[in-house]
Amino acid sequence: xxxxxxxxxxxxxxxxxxxxxxxxxxxxxxxxxxxxxxxxxxxxxxxxxxxxxxxxxxxxxxxxxxxxxxxxxxxxxxxxxxxxxxxxxxxxxxxxxxxxxxxxxxxxxxxxxxxxxxxxxxxxxxxxxxxxxxxxxxxxxxxxxxxxxxxxxxxxxxxxxxxxxxxxxxxxxxxxxxxxxxxxxxxxxxxxxxxxxxxxxxxxxxxxxxxxxxxxxxxxxxxxxxxxxxxxxxxxxxxx
Numbered sequence: 001x002x003x004x005x006x007x008x009x010x011x012x013x014x015x016x017x018x019x020x021x022x023x024x025x026x027x028x029x030x031x032x033x034x035x036x037x038x039x040x041x042x043x044x045x046x047x048x049x050x051x052x053x054x055x056x057x058x059x060x061x062x063x064x065x066x067x068x069x070x071x072x073x074x075x076x077x078x079x080x081x082x083x084x085x086x087x088x089x090x091x092x093x094x095x096x097x098x099x100x101x102x103x104x105x106x107x108x109x110x111x112x113x114x115x116x117x118x119x120x121x122x123x124x125x126x127x128x129x130x131x132x133x134x135x136x137x138x139x140x141x142x143x144x145x146x147x148x149x150x151x152x153x154x155x156x157x158x159x160x161x162x163x164x165x166x167x168x169x170x171x172x173x174x175x176x177x178x179x180x181x182x183x184x185x186x187x188x189x190x191x192x193x194x195x196x197x198x199x200x201x202x203x204x205x206x207x208x209x210x211x212x213x214x215x216x217x218x219x220x221x222x223x224x225x226x227x228x229x230x231x232x233x234x235x236x237x238x239x240x
Contacts, residue, residue, distance in 0.1 A: 012089060020063060021089045027120040028058055028086070035060035039068075040208050040234050041155060041180045047071035052153040054104050054144070054167075055160040057083050059090040061180075065155075066094055075151055079103040079113055079139045080124045104144040105166045113139040125161035127186060129227075144168060148176070155179075159232070162186045165196060172203055177237045179204065185229040190220045197233070205238035 012021045015032065022028035038061050045051075045065070049072055053062045056076035065072055073096045078084045084101045091097050103111060103126050114136045116123035123129070126141070144167045148156065153173070158164050158181040165186070172179070179200065183193050194217060201207055210231040212219060224231065 012086065018060065018063070020058065020060060021086060022058065023086065025119060031057055032060045035064045037209070037232065038064060038157065038180050038234070040236075041065075041157065041178045042068045044177065044236070045069045045072060045155065049073070049154045050075070050152050051155040052148055052151065052157070053077065054156070054158045055163075056087055056099075057159070058086040061157055062091060062097065063094075066091075066097070070095075072096065074098070075100065075147070075153075077102055077104050077142070077147075079126075079141075080115070083124075100142070101140075103139055103141040103160070103163065104147060105141045105163065106144065106168060107141070108143050108146075109141055110138050111141045112136045123161055125163055126166065127162035129162055129184070129186060149173060156181075158182070165192055169196065169200055172200075174237070179235045180209070180232065181235075182230050182232045185224050185227065188227070190217050190224070193224070194220050200233075200235055203237075204235035206236040208234040208236065 011023060013024055015022055018032040020032055042065055045068060047069060051065050051072055051074045053074060053076045056062055056078040059076060062074050062076050065074060075098045076087060077100045078087050079102055088099055091099060105111065105126060111126050114125055114128045152175065154175050154177055156176055156179045162184040164181060183197060185193055198215060211233050
């Protein structure tokens with residue numbers, strides 16, 4: 001690893017704690033810390049599983065997955081050019097890992113991609129979330145259902161800053177035994193947030209993580225009362 005570090009261009013720095021490269025003074029260190037929250041997605045992981053990481057950012061969750069099961073096949077989708085470059089640095093040498101510089105959504109097409117101001121490199125999205133948006137650019141989008149079905153996805157993670165509402169998450173293939181997803185409040189649309197949560201919950205037998213205490217609009221308005229509100233859940237299918 002020491003030999004590899006010399007090959008990477010500053011301002012990336014190597015964090016031995018995570019075995020990851022990060023950009024100092026950005027959200028990268030927080031992303032590495034929070035990757036541990038996804039441990040339960042992999043409690044039943046098998047060597048033949050296929051993990052699709054939608055919104056890979058710099059690859060912290062995929063790195064965690066590889067540390068848990070080294071023979072796991074992983075597909076990382078990250079549309080932001082700067083994030084993708086760090087992702088490549090972190091995972092380019094891992095076996096059975098494919099890195100795809102693209103968003104996922106409904107259909108293959110060119111879409112707007114909104115880049116946020118500030119040092120948080122995980123706020124970029126195909127959805128315009130707030131006035132904090134710095135600019136928008138055009139990026140490539142692949143079809144979500146086609147990708148997960150073509151690659152026989154069995155484990156799925158989605159953290160795409162509001163873009164989750166543009167994914168077809170109804171009636172996910174039975175072979176997907178685990179899903180970790182972050183739900184974001186967009187333009188105070190609590191009904192959209194709650195509806196998607198219920199759609200996914202009804203497909204799985206177990207919910208872990210920051211699951212809502214009450215599945216009502218009133219509870220959601222009380223618990224998620226800022227425009228930047230979000231919560232992450234891990235859904236596991238009952239194994240028979």
